Amino acid sequence: MNNIKFAGFGWDGYTGQITRIKEGFKSLGHELSYDNPDIIFCNDPGQYVKAIQHKQKYPKAFLILNFLDIPWHFPDVLKKITNEAKLMKTANVVTVISHKVKKDLSGFYEGKIEVIYNPIKDVEYNSDTKKENEFLYVGRANDPVKRIKLAHEALKILNKENELIICGMEDPKFGRYMGVVKDDKLSELYNKSKIVLLPSKAEGLGLTMIEGMVCGSVPIVCSDNLTAKEFISNEFVAEPNPESIKNKIEEINKNYEKFHKLSLEYAEKFKIQFNKKTIAKNILEIYKKKLIKNFID
Numbered sequence: 001m002n003n004i005k006f007a008g009f010g011w012d013g014y015t016g017q018i019t020r021i022k023e024g025f026k027s028l029g030h031e032l033s034y035d036n037p038d039i040i041f042c043n044d045p046g047q048y049v050k051a052i053q054h055k056q057k058y059p060k061a062f063l064i065l066n067f068l069d070i071p072w073h074f075p076d077v078l079k080k081i082t083n084e085a086k087l088m089k090t091a092n093v094v095t096v097i098s099h100k101v102k103k104d105l106s107g108f109y110e111g112k113i114e115v116i117y118n119p120i121k122d123v124e125y126n127s128d129t130k131k132e133n134e135f136l137y138v139g140r141a142n143d144p145v146k147r148i149k150l151a152h153e154a155l156k157i158l159n160k161e162n163e164l165i166i167c168g169m170e171d172p173k174f175g176r177y178m179g180v181v182k183d184d185k186l187s188e189l190y191n192k193s194k195i196v197l198l199p200s201k202a203e204g205l206g207l208t209m210i211e212g213m214v215c216g217s218v219p220i221v222c223s224d225n226l227t228a229k230e231f232i233s234n235e236f237v238a239e240p241n242p243e244s245i246k247n248k249i250e251e252i253n254k255n256y257e258k259f260h261k262l263s264l265e266y267a268e269k270f271k272i273q274f275n276k277k278t279i280a281k282n283i284l285e286i287y288k289k290k291l292i293k294n295f296i297d
Contacts, residue, residue: 004030004284007037009051010044010066017043020119024280037061039287043068045084052090062287065091066116069204070104071145085109093286097205100227114286118205119276123187125216125267134163136193136217138186138208139200141172148172150199150222153242158249164197165189190215195252199245203227210274214267218259220248231270235262 006025008018021041022032036058042051043066055063065088070081085108088094094109095116096102102113135155141148148166152174155161164175167186171177181189190196196212198221206228209219213232221228222240229237236259238248252259272278 004039004287005033005035005037006030007034007040007054007061008032009040009042009047009054011046011068016121017118020121020276021279021283024119024276024278025283027277028280028284030280039064039283041283042066045080045087048084048087052087055090062093062290063091064093064095064283064286066095066097067101067105068097068118069101069202072202081105081108092290095283095286098227099230101204116282116286117274117279118207119279120207120211120214120270120274121186122183123190123211123215124271125214125264126187126191127216129188129191129216131192131194133165133189133193134160135195135197136165136167136189136212137175137197138167138211139198140168141166141170141177143170145201147199147201147222147240148197150240150242150245151197154245154249157242157246165193186211187215190217193217194256195220195249197245198222198225198228199240200225201240206231207274210270213263214271214274216260216264216267218252218256218263220245220252232266233262235259 008022010018026032040051040054040061041064042048048065055061071077088109093114094111095114096105097118099115102115105113137148137151140146152161155164166175166177167181169180190212196208196217196219198206198209198219201224203225209221209228212219219236220238221236223237224240238244
């Protein structure tokens, strides 16, 4: 495909999603430009209006409104999502970051929805790195949906609550809190950690699990996290209570090499599937299909 101008709007946050998608486009030889773009992509409902206004300025641009997740625990969430679904009608295509989110959003938006995953951070597996840390948690610690306290309670049963390393914007006041770390440091922590804990009730995608597996860590997720179960098998799943998580930790540690090997097998697919260049290609494929359809019509 010839040089494409890509304009990205939206939320970067701790995960740097828009930045990584832009990097993916640039790595494919395309141009990042808000001046007469071919594609306008927005992943934040809070900036949908801004992206729509840019589309009005450049009506030939292809507008993709990307949706991350439905925050069911937010007040007035139904009103919020209903209003956002109305804005989606102005898009050429609506995309979501997992099949679980697609199912949720289809209750509010009747148009066609495509699945485009978020790209993972620039992390990679180093087989020479020793597993010096027992447990790692990456993400928001004070969000009740993330349920980090389930992990804490499980580790207390094992007398290992001080062996949990926590990375993110919020300090839960237990474990070893490291704050927000850069990609190279995060990659090192994933490689050094035996187990990545993801006790959340829901995730739009669950990049922590995927990044951890790419770096050779073994994840533990909870059975009510339907998005995580979209990508992995039951070997990594515990029930959402401290005792079950404790039992899964013990099961993994008894046969760590088996779980480690299985994790790396998944990683072979994940490191391509969630690479920023792959995500950019997937967005371009949606754009290309629309161009072909318009040409035929």
